[in-house]
Amino acid sequence: MQIHGHSSIDKKHPISLYSSKQLYAMEQAWFSEGHDSFGLMQQAAWQMAKHIEQLYEKKYLNHHSSASVNFSHRHNHQYRVSIWVGKGNNGGDGWLIAYYLKQAGWQVQIVTVGFEDSDFSNSDSDQVNSDKSDTTAISNSKSSITDAQKALQVARSANCKYERFEDSQNDLRSTALQADVYIDALFGIGLDRTPEGIYKQAIRAFNELTEQNNGLAIAVDIPSGVVASTGEVFDRIAIKADATLCLIARKFGLHTKDGVDYSGQVTDIPLIPYQVDNVAFEPVAKLITTGQAFSPRRQNSYKGSYGHVLVIGGNRIDGSQGMGGAAILSASSSMAAGAGKITVACHEAFHGALLTSLPDAMTINLHDAQGVQHLIKAASVVAIGMGLGRDDKAQALFVNYIQAAMTAKKPIVIDADGLYHLASLQLKNDKLISQLREYSTDNEVCLTPHSGEAAKLLNKKIHEIESDRLSAIKLCAQTYGGNWVLKGAGSLVLERGLDQEQVYVCGVGNAGMATAGMGDVLSGVIAGLLAQQDLEPEMRSLHQAVIIHGLAGDILVSQTNQYNSGKSDRGHLLIGQRGLQAQDMPVAIRHVMQLLVDS
Numbered sequence: 001m002q003i004h005g006h007s008s009i010d011k012k013h014p015i016s017l018y019s020s021k022q023l024y025a026m027e028q029a030w031f032s033e034g035h036d037s038f039g040l041m042q043q044a045a046w047q048m049a050k051h052i053e054q055l056y057e058k059k060y061l062n063h064h065s066s067a068s069v070n071f072s073h074r075h076n077h078q079y080r081v082s083i084w085v086g087k088g089n090n091g092g093d094g095w096l097i098a099y100y101l102k103q104a105g106w107q108v109q110i111v112t113v114g115f116e117d118s119d120f121s122n123s124d125s126d127q128v129n130s131d132k133s134d135t136t137a138i139s140n141s142k143s144s145i146t147d148a149q150k151a152l153q154v155a156r157s158a159n160c161k162y163e164r165f166e167d168s169q170n171d172l173r174s175t176a177l178q179a180d181v182y183i184d185a186l187f188g189i190g191l192d193r194t195p196e197g198i199y200k201q202a203i204r205a206f207n208e209l210t211e212q213n214n215g216l217a218i219a220v221d222i223p224s225g226v227v228a229s230t231g232e233v234f235d236r237i238a239i240k241a242d243a244t245l246c247l248i249a250r251k252f253g254l255h256t257k258d259g260v261d262y263s264g265q266v267t268d269i270p271l272i273p274y275q276v277d278n279v280a281f282e283p284v285a286k287l288i289t290t291g292q293a294f295s296p297r298r299q300n301s302y303k304g305s306y307g308h309v310l311v312i313g314g315n316r317i318d319g320s321q322g323m324g325g326a327a328i329l330s331a332s333s334s335m336a337a338g339a340g341k342i343t344v345a346c347h348e349a350f351h352g353a354l355l356t357s358l359p360d361a362m363t364i365n366l367h368d369a370q371g372v373q374h375l376i377k378a379a380s381v382v383a384i385g386m387g388l389g390r391d392d393k394a395q396a397l398f399v400n401y402i403q404a405a406m407t408a409k410k411p412i413v414i415d416a417d418g419l420y421h422l423a424s425l426q427l428k429n430d431k432l433i434s435q436l437r438e439y440s441t442d443n444e445v446c447l448t449p450h451s452g453e454a455a456k457l458l459n460k461k462i463h464e465i466e467s468d469r470l471s472a473i474k475l476c477a478q479t480y481g482g483n484w485v486l487k488g489a490g491s492l493v494l495e496r497g498l499d500q501e502q503v504y505v506c507g508v509g510n511a512g513m514a515t516a517g518m519g520d521v522l523s524g525v526i527a528g529l530l531a532q533q534d535l536e537p538e539m540r541s542l543h544q545a546v547i548i549h550g551l552a553g554d555i556l557v558s559q560t561n562q563y564n565s566g567k568s569d570r571g572h573l574l575i576g577q578r579g580l581q582a583q584d585m586p587v588a589i590r591h592v593m594q595l596l597v598d599s
């Protein structure tokens with residue numbers, strides 16, 4: 001997975017993301033305007049061939065070639081490419097890439113997967129005389145054959161060598177399979193089920209070969225095995241690409257869930273001017289990698305100008321060890337994100353520990369219902385649920401405090417055990433659920449489940465959530481109202497505006513953050529931003545909080561930021577993904593807040 005270095009925050013615009021259904025609709029819209037589908041495939045392949053050449057030169061010759069590559073035969077060393085094609089149009093792209101790279105002087109070997117001998121002999125009957133081998137002649141040939149078959153003919157007529165994977169699979173060391181660059185054109189956006197049998201073997205062999213030969217693995221459109229609309233990879237069977245050449249428009253699945261691990265560096269090849277204003281092509285989500293710049297604070301201000309966060313959590317059920325850390329992490333992250341004041345309502349057993357690590361905080365006993373309700377009225381934001389406990393007593397507190405927060409019209413952040421209680425209340429048809437949904441139409445309510453919590457909230461299995469995270473977050477919002485984060489690699493954020501909802505995919509963060517307490521940190525950042533009413537709505541938004549959290553995690557493990565001298569300005573040693581702890585986050589959050597002011 002790519003880790004971003006952030007010595008300053010780069011200012012990339014959000015990237016629109018689409019489902020495969022939308023991609024097919026865009027193509028169809030283009031064809032219905034009279035454009036030729038094989039012509040589009042030729043364009044796609046030609047442009048990909050140029051990018052492949054550039055990627056090759058970047059890796060092996062260690063330089064960036066100019067935008068327009070001068071395709072010429074190489075005298076000293078022939079570039080070797082192994083192109084793996086399936087039977088759909090993704091394979092069609094592969095055949096044509098073979099044709100163009102061969103023209104450019106590459107040594108081309110095609111490996112077909114799932115083809116019968118008859119697939120080649122059938123096309124022999126339509127074969128265009130190789131003397132006249134050009135793509136135009138073939139594109140004008142029999143229209144009854146598919147674009148992929150035409151592409152196959154083009155490559156064959158140019159004498160590109162090919163062999164069936166089925167015939168060579170037992171000998172991965174065969175020289176025919178040795179190459180510098182491996183192109184994955186097995187499946188594109190049409191993949192809709194687990195690759196099995198020969199396909200599974202081919203994907204495994206492709207990955208093994210690229211690794212053994214230290215080859216460059218480049219995926220056409222999307223790594224085969226990744227589902228374009230969801231980012232799911234079935235049974236971990238997918239091409240592990242160093243680079244993906246993404247055709248027409250950016251696929252949602254490249255950036256969330258498993259897709260993040262398989263896509264490598266993604267390059268867009270837009271090809272057609274799809275109508276962005278057309279409702280049919282409204283992106284399903286936007287990929288964000290950077291936050292909004294913060295304005296400097298007014299000099300004439302005081303702690304009250306930046307809000308008062310009340311964290312409610314950190315309980316100890318009789319006889320248990322307790323969960324004070326959750327509230328402490330959330331509170332310290334709130335302050336790191338800039339909240340003016342913080343009070344923690346936690347079990348008294350943790351007051352000492354809290355004050356030792358965060359002397360800036362005020363404390364109150366979680367079970368002092370009157371006192372906490374009083375504080376809810378005084379707070380700017382209420383964040384509830386982190387380590388609150390799941391027993392009946394904790395649920396009674398949860399209901400009581402949520403009611404108080406709604407009466408006092410406070411923004412509410414609900415996480416962890418708070419979500420557990422919501423799920424139980426929903427099953428019991430409790431009136432709190434409809435009250436909260438109603439409340440969320442005019443007031444800020446943020447809910448932040450991971451897949452396990454979302455499964456409980458929707459009364460589904462975790463794999464059902466994971467197989468379609470986009471639908472899951474939408475269903476959460478429909479059922480409970482409010483703004484949502486569905487946490488995990490490529491966290492999804494759903495925010496409801498006045499008349500429409502917007503989904504974001506968080507393009508920062510890393511697997512080092514898969515440790516206990518990181519969610520508590522996120523709830524703190526969300527509350528800390530919401531508390532600062534001097535900020536514009538966009539800067540206090542949920543997606544801003546998720547980005548700050550992810551950037552902070554990346555900064556801690558990055559190889560390229562100021563921490564990599566071995567020591568940070570605060571004397572901490574560089575931290576890696578393994579061993580990153582939630583308690584490391586507040587210092588990095590402060591750093592990101594500063595970078596965003598500077599940017």
Ligand SMILES: NC(=O)C1=CN([C@@H]2O[C@H](COP(=O)(O)OP(=O)(O)OC[C@H]3O[C@@H](n4cnc5c(N)ncnc54)[C@H](O)[C@@H]3O)[C@@H](O)[C@H]2O)[C@@H](O)CC1
Nearest residue numbers: 037041044088089090187188189190191192193194195221
């Ligand atoms: N139509 C066009 O002109 C263009 C198409 N493009 C390419 O076309 C691709 C989409 O083509 P297709 O719709 O043919 O889709 P694919 O090339 O992804 O292939 C889909 C075929 O594979 C089968 N399949 C799906 N999952 C399978 C599995 N697990 N095991 C075995 N078979 C499986 C499907 O039933 C279908 O027959 C894009 O990703 C892109 O690469 C681009 O060339 C742009 C232009």
Ligand SMILES: Nc1ncnc2c1ncn2[C@@H]1O[C@H](COP(=O)(O)OP(=O)(O)O)[C@@H](O)[C@H]1O
Nearest residue numbers: 487488489509510511513514516517518519520
């Ligand atoms: N692989 C990952 N890539 C990016 N972010 C991650 C990854 N794993 C975890 N995170 C982030 O870390 C946080 C973990 O939250 P959560 O699972 O609720 O932890 P906890 O409940 O222990 O506090 C979430 O914001 C999540 O998106």
Ligand SMILES: [K+]
Nearest residue numbers: 184187222224
């Ligand atoms: K592919």
